[in-house]
Amino acid sequence: MTAEPRKIAFIGAGNMTQSIVGGMVRSGYPRDLIYVSNPSPGKLETIADQLGVHTSQDNAEVASAADVVVLAVKPQLMADVCAALREAVPEISEKLIVTIAAGIRMPKYRTYLGDDIRIIRVMPNTPSLVGKGMSGLVADDRADESDREFITSAFDGVGATLWVNNEDELDILGAVAGSGPAYFFEFMASLQKAAVILGFDRDKARQMVQQTALGAAEMAINSELELEDLRKQVTSKGGSTAKGVEVYQGADINDISEQAVKAAVKRNQEMADLF
DSSP states (O other), rough: OOOOOOOEEEEEOSHHHHHHHHHHTTTTOGGGGGGEEEEHHHHHHHHHHHHHHHESSSSHHHHHOEEEEOOOOOOHHHHHHHHHHHHOGGGGGGEEEEEEOOOOOOHHHHHOOTTTOEEEEEEEGGGGGTTTTEEEEEETTTTTTHHHHHHHHHHGGGGGEESSSSSHOOOOOOOOIIHHHHHHHHHHHHHHHHHHHHTOHHHHHHHHHHHHHHHHHHHHHOOOOOOHHHHHHHHOOOOOOHHHHHHHHHHTTHHHHHHHHHHHHHHHHHHHHOO
């Protein structure tokens, strides 16, 4: 990791925290600068055993020890967690606050923790669990360049990072990258079902589909061609692939994707209003 290490505390020890902390440790981040809290001991024991970082069931204890506090709790719990931190850790407003919770916008955190906080919102997606994540990030005006560099470095440990200009753009990123794995799984499942209908057993059908998806993604990553041009490159005129693509185009796959992303963006905005 290139950014200067800081003491960092994670409030909440769910799968995403475990992935992020694991990525940081694998990247060489000093274990003794990482703190994780959780109300129940089970997940903490796993993290301590596997990653060798500090753990506690006391949120205030780890927040007090850290320079950066990552809020990794469910949105419906956020107000209570922040209220308890503000009461127990008077210096909380001096720390960099990072949140990976969906739906809660930055002004709300100022009502929770104080007007003077520096805050960065991060929206990681589930492939972060296997080190192939796409994390969107947005910062308020109080977070400086060193804050941004530090958080970029931390989340690079679980995949790629992309800074956006505002929280509206983060909603769009969430609808594409955050929800996107579900879209791909839906499409992959449909191809698997098609192969089964035509005679393959489910295991062989799945092997075909997932390896093809992996190969296509690697080709896209390693090519400078536009995605549409990559599609054309593997579609011979009059061939079997062309006939299959015609079916997707006839169903207007572009419009389907547009409507799906718009629906997810709308829900992200509705969630922001809830909190």
